[in-house]
Amino acid sequence: MNAGVGFKQIQELNPRSIILTSGTLAPLPTFQAELQVPFNQQLENPHVIKPDQVFISILRQGVNNNKFSFNYQNKDNTDMLDDLACTIASVAKTVPGGILVFFPSYSLMNKCYE
DSSP: OOHHHHHHHHHTTOOSOOOOOOSSOOSHHHHHHHHTSOOSSOOOOOOSSOGGGOOOOOOSBOTTOOBOOOSGGGTTOHHHHHHHHHHHHHHHHHSTTOOOOOOSOHHHHHHHHO
C-alpha cells in the first residue's frame, strides 16, 4: 500500500516532468516522504469551502427514532435502513447547496439508495 513503490516505476522511465494533482495530497511533506522523491515545485491552494460552510455530525438515531448501529448483525434491518434513508432525505431538503454522506460500504449505500 506504499505509493512510493509504484512511483519508483514511473521514475525509472526518466520523465522530464511529473505533475501530481489532487484534492487529497495534503500535507505535501508527508506525501513527498511517502513517494521518496523531492518536489522541486509545489503549489498548494487553500480549500474552496470556508470553515463556516461546513457542519460535521454523527447521527446516532434517525428521524423515526431508530438507533443507528450499522454492524453486521443489523445489515438487513430494514427499519433502520429506511430510517437512515428518510433521515438523509430530510437533511438534504433543509441544507442549501447539498450534503456529503460517507458510508462504510457500497452495499450499505446501495441498500439505503434502494
